[in-house]
Amino acid sequence: MKSKAEKQNGLNDVIEDSREYKYGFVTDIETETIPKGLSENVVREISKRKEEPDFILNFRLKAYRRFTEMDEPKWANLKIPPIDFSDISYYSAPKTKAKLGSIDDVAPEILETFDKLGIPLMEQKRLSNVAVDAVFDSVSVATTHKEKLLAAGVIFCSISEAIRDYPELVKKYLGSVVPIGDNFYSALNSAVFSDGTFVYVPPDTHCPMELSTYFRINNSESGQFERTLIICDKNSHVSYLEGCTAPQFDTRQLHAAIVELVALENAEIKYSTVQNWYPGDPETGKGGIHNFVVKRGTCLGDNSKISWTQIETGSAITWKYPSCILKGDNSVGEFYSVALTTGHQQADTGSKMIHIGKNTKSLIISKGISADVSSNTYRGLVRVSPTAKGARNYTQCDSLLLGDKCGAHTFPYIETATGTAQVEHEASTSKISDDQLFYLQQRGISRETAMNAIVNGFCKDVFNHLPMEFSVEAERLLMLKLENSVG
Amino acid sequence: MLKIKNLKAAINGKEIIKGISLTVNSGETHSIMGPNGSGKSTLSKVLAGDPSCEILGGSVTFNGVNLFDLEPEERALAGLFLAYQYPVEIPGLSNREFLRMAYNAKLSNEGAEEVDPIDFDEILNEKMQTLGMGEKFRERSVNAGFSGGEKKKNEILQMAILQPALSILDEIDSGLDIDALRVVADGVNKLKNDKNALIVITHYQRLLDYIKPDFVHVLSEGKIVASGTSELAKRLEARGYNDIAVLV
Numbered sequence: 115m116k117s118k119a120e121k122q123n124g125l126n127d128v129i130e131d132s133r134e135y136k137y138g139f140v141t142d143i144e145t146e147t148i149p150k151g152l153s154e155n156v157v158r159e160i161s162k163r164k165e166e167p168d169f170i171l172n173f174r175l176k177a178y179r180r181f182t183e184m185d186e187p188k189w190a191n192l193k194i195p196p197i198d199f200s201d202i203s204y205y206s207a208p209k210t211k212a213k214l215g216s217i218d219d220v221a222p223e224i225l226e227t228f229d230k231l232g233i234p235l236m237e238q239k240r241l242s243n244v245a246v247d248a249v250f251d252s253v254s255v256a257t258t259h260k261e262k263l264l265a266a267g268v269i270f271c272s273i274s275e276a277i278r279d280y281p282e283l284v285k286k287y288l289g290s291v292v293p294i295g296d297n298f299y300s301a302l303n304s305a306v307f308s309d310g311t312f313v314y315v316p317p318d319t320h321c322p323m324e325l326s327t328y329f330r331i332n333n334s335e336s337g338q339f340e341r342t343l344i345i346c347d348k349n350s351h352v353s354y355l356e357g358c359t360a361p362q363f364d365t366r367q368l369h370a371a372i373v374e375l376v377a378l379e380n381a382e383i384k385y386s387t388v389q390n391w392y393p394g395d396p397e398t399g400k401g402g403i404h405n406f407v408v409k410r411g412t413c414l415g416d417n418s419k420i421s422w423t424q425i426e427t428g429s430a431i432t433w434k435y436p437s438c439i440l441k442g443d444n445s446v447g448e449f450y451s452v453a454l455t456t457g458h459q460q461a462d463t464g465s466k467m468i469h470i471g472k473n474t475k476s477l478i479i480s481k482g483i484s485a486d487v488s489s490n491t492y493r494g495l496v497r498v499s500p501t502a503k504g505a506r507n508y509t510q511c512d513s514l515l516l517g518d519k520c521g522a523h524t525f526p527y528i529e530t531a532t533g534t535a536q537v538e539h540e541a542s543t544s545k546i547s548d549d550q551l552f553y554l555q556q557r558g559i560s561r562e563t564a565m566n567a568i569v570n571g572f573c574k575d576v577f578n579h580l581p582m583e584f585s586v587e588a589e590r591l592l593m594l595k596l597e598n599s600v601g
Numbered sequence: 602m603l604k605i606k607n608l609k610a611a612i613n614g615k616e617i618i619k620g621i622s623l624t625v626n627s628g629e630t631h632s633i634m635g636p637n638g639s640g641k642s643t644l645s646k647v648l649a650g651d652p653s654c655e656i657l658g659g660s661v662t663f664n665g666v667n668l669f670d671l672e673p674e675e676r677a678l679a680g681l682f683l684a685y686q687y688p689v690e691i692p693g694l695s696n697r698e699f700l701r702m703a704y705n706a707k708l709s710n711e712g713a714e715e716v717d718p719i720d721f722d723e724i725l726n727e728k729m730q731t732l733g734m735g736e737k738f739r740e741r742s743v744n745a746g747f748s749g750g751e752k753k754k755n756e757i758l759q760m761a762i763l764q765p766a767l768s769i770l771d772e773i774d775s776g777l778d779i780d781a782l783r784v785v786a787d788g789v790n791k792l793k794n795d796k797n798a799l800i801v802i803t804h805y806q807r808l809l810d811y812i813k814p815d816f817v818h819v820l821s822e823g824k825i826v827a828s829g830t831s832e833l834a835k836r837l838e839a840r841g842y843n844d845i846a847v848l849v
Contacts, residue, residue: 548652553689556649557703557759558677558710567702571693571742 141227147206152199154178157305160205169285170277173294177304180295187298190462191491191523192431195366197404202337202368204306225256227330245270247311247327249340259323266322268352269314273341276312283314287345291374291412291439299370300408303339307372310340313352315381321352324581328357331391331403337368344374346381348415353384353581366394366430371407379415379442384423386580387436388588391428396486399458402430409436413445413471421448422465423579425588427595430459435493437466440474440502447476450576452588454595455488455520464494464511464525469502469535478509479575484520485596491523496537498530505535513543514572516596566593602627602798603648603767608659610647616657617643619823625767628795632809633802634834635820636842641802642686644820645771649683650676663767678710680766684756684773691743696755699743700725704762728761732788749776750785757788764792769800774808786811806838 148159157178161171186197228248245259247270263270269280277284294304311327331338346352369391375383394402405428411420422436432455438447449465467476476496484490496507513522524541546568554564570577570589577585603625610618617640625631635641647654648661650673661668663681671679691699697718704724705715716724722739729738732754744752753773760768770789774782789812793799801812809817809831817834819827821842827833 547689549689550691552649552651552673553685553691554699554703555673556677556683557699557763558674558706559702560674560706561672563702563706567694567699568691571691571695574693 141223145206147203150201150203152178152202152204152306156204160306160308163205163207164274164277166277167281169281173289174305174307177294177301178306181298181301181305184295184298184301190433191489191493191525192433192460192462194404194431197366197368199302204337204339205308207308228256228328245323245325247272247325249309249311249327249329249338263322263325267316267319268321269312270325271312273307273310273312273343276314276343280312280314283345284312284343287343287374287376288341289374291376291410292372292408296408299406300372303341303370303372303408306337307339307341310342310371311344311356312342313344313346313354315346315350315352317348317350317378319347319350321350324353324355326355326357331367331369337370339369340371342371342373343376344383344385345376346378346383346418348378349380350378351382351384353386355386355388355581355584357388357390366402366404368404369406369429370404371409373407373409373436375411375420377411377413377415377418377420377442377445380417381415382419382421383411384421384581385409385411385436386584387422387424387426388580388584388591389424389426389428389432390591392430393428393457393459394430396457399430402459403428405429405432405434407434409434410439410466411437411447412439413442413447413474415445416442416471417444418442419446419448421446421450421579423450423576424452424463425576425580425591426451426453426461426463427591429461432459432461432463435464435466435495437468438476439468439470440476440505441470442474443471444473444475445471446474448579449476449478449480450579451480452483452573452576452592453481453490453492454483454485454592455490456485456595457488458486459488460491461489462491462493464492466495467497467507469496469498469505469507471502473504473506474502475505476507478507478511480509480511481573481576482511482513482522483516483569483572484513484522485516487519489521489523491525493525493527495527495529496539497528498532498535498537500531502532503534505532507535507537509537509539511539511541512572513541514569515543515545518545562597565596569593569596602664603800604660604662605648606660608644608647608661609657610643611655611657612643612646612653614655617823618647618657620659621820621823621825622659623818623825625798625800627766627798629816630793630799630801630812630814632812632814632817632831632834633800633820634804634806634817634837637804639820640823641804641820642771645683645769645800645802648676648769649673649681674706677763677765678707682760682763682765682768684753684760684768684770686772686775688744688747688752688756690745690747692745694743695740696743697722697725697739700759700762703759707763724762728758731791732758732761733784734758750778750781753777753781753785754788757785761788761792765797767798767800768792769802770812771802772804773801774803774805782808783811806834809834 157174247257292300377383391403420438426432440447447467453461455461465478480492482490492511498505511524551564605623608621701721818825
């Protein structure tokens with residue numbers, strides 16, 4: 115007979131701390147990295163290296179000046195070790211001088227890296243129904259299916275190319291959703307942003323394939339400051355997905371991105387994220403990415419819709435609130451989120467829905483899962499302006515705890531300035547109970563499968579909103595992350 | 602099939618089962634009756650391998666295998682099934698997905714090929730019809746928001762799909778009105794044959810009008826104090842548990 119301790123493998127005993135991060139390899143490639151530190155000269159140097167027009171240089175300089183006047187925000191429910199902004203390199207690019215946007219000139223090491231990450235870029239291997247923009251440290255190294263998309267009128271390229279080739283669009287929309295001085299990190303990003311993705315979908319166009327960007331941080335000492343701008347013109351539709359990984363380093367790396375979405379009349383943008391940055395050592399909490407991101411979309415036109423779906427599984431610290439500004443009448447904002455924290459990870463994430471137009475609707479579904487000694491916070495704001503007659507919001511925040519050393523917190527803020535608004539908030543916190551596990555085991559289902567089934571069930575509402583190609587992947591990723599959380 | 606010898610067990614450090622011996626053979630239906638707190642539910646939990654139970658002594662073999670060597674899922678795969686008094690809710694996991702998972706675990710344990718969702722739906726639909734369960738039960742989350750009666754039907758549905766060798770029904774009649782009780786009992790009776798066995802745990806004799814036991818055992822303070830035929834249950838019903846001493 116087994117001893118009681120062996121028999122009674124309750125959850126607490128089985129939360130283990132060894133989790134493998136299979137994307138932790140480093141690509142050995144010569145880079146052009148500018149010396150560490152941040153100054154006006156560094157900002158000018160970045161702009162010069164990227165051969166940018168004056169309007170971008172001025173945008174950067176203005177942002178840099180704002181940045182120097184601002185302080186780091188302190189309100190998050192996060193323990194952030196002090197960040198030395200002078201100890202970061204703000205630009206790092208593979209040395210092999212690839213012509214902007216030409217896949218044939220991409221260094222083989224980089225193609226191999228993306229191959230290993232499951233993102234083949236070469237023509238014969240690439241996914242047929244998904245176009246990919248691959249960003250390696252500070253630069254976009256390749257964008258697939260560009261010609262095919264262009265034939266449909268869809269512009270899909272790196273933001274650097276867009277600045278060169280479509281300056282009018284960039285001038286009109288860059289910084290229009292997230293102003294330079296919006297916050298400390300948006301000012302920083304606006305000053306030093308390196309690369310990122312640009313999408314423009316012309317009127318009356320249903321983008322013929324999924325668009326996606328894959329972000330890879332390789333350099334241990336550089337930050338990644340990418341900038342994504344997606345504009346969906348009247349009566350158009352686009353679905354976009356970003357994925358992220360980074361090597362395993364002992365030092366923390368800063369990733370401070372900005373994503374701006376603009377939906378014009380009757381347009382719909384669906385933006386999905388599967389974030390799997392290196393989370394740091396699960397036992398000591400050493401290393402990992404600081405993922406401080408500003409994501410915001412404006413439903414500018416009537417009847418437009420922006421939908422955010424995020425699966426956040428990585429990063430030492432995740433700090434982001436994909437938000438919607440609902441300006442157009444009858445516009446719709448949605449936010450579906452699964453945030454998983456294990457080891458020493460911390461997440462403070464949620465959404466803001468700002469209702470301005472009449473009869474605007476928003477929906478927030480947030481699922482937080484915490485294990486080990488991690489901390490997971492939902493923070494959300496629903497604001498209904500006086501003009502937003504008939505506005506409606508429904509918010510549901512559920513937290514699932516695995517073990518009893520982790521934490522889950524919910525901070526919902528609701529501000530309504532009109533009597534006709536309807537705002538609902540529901541929240542729940544539950545623990546995967548030994549009862550649930552035992553029930554499934556009693557039906558012959560292994561403990562691990564049982565755990566996966568319970569977690570999966572918890573996340574179902576969110577997974578259902580990912581593009582088909584990625585929902586299975588997201589499910590698998592989550593299971594992988596939890597693999598050792600169950601004995 | 603099942604041999605329990607001088608079993609002693611505790612829950613939360615308190616000894617509840619204080620020396621139970623019981624043998625159940627293929628084809629038999631045993632009923633275990635007793636007042637609240639007599640150890641009926643604990644016995645079923647011990648047999649199923651609930652991690653909150655601690656074995657203090659004695660032995661249990663199931664088809665010749667030491668039951669305590671098996672993890673809960675291994676006991677289930679070996680053919681031991683527990684119909685819960687309080688079935689557990691699992692939000693977001695659809696009943697259909699859950700049942701197919703359990704069915705496939707059984708098939709793969711037997712070395713058979715797993716069934717795909719379409720083939721499984723046929724099996725599921727047929728079983729659901731016999732229990733008078735509407736289609737909505739397929740998509741609904743496991744037991745979440747089910748009424749008491751629906752939960753119990755769902756337990757019997759699982760039993761019908763898994764066709765276990767030994768089913769332990771823990772107060773399957775509690776919280777059921779007379780119509781639901783009849784449906785549940787009919788479901789159980791249809792599954793009964795001479796190769797499998799039943800242990801029916803109940804507080805009331807009423808259930809035994811529908812599921813006829815071959816043997817009735819009366820549990821009191823962690824021990825079987827009387828065993829007999831269904832006559833014993835009738836006498837018990839007439840006199841109440843306060844008068845157990847008279848039966849012994």
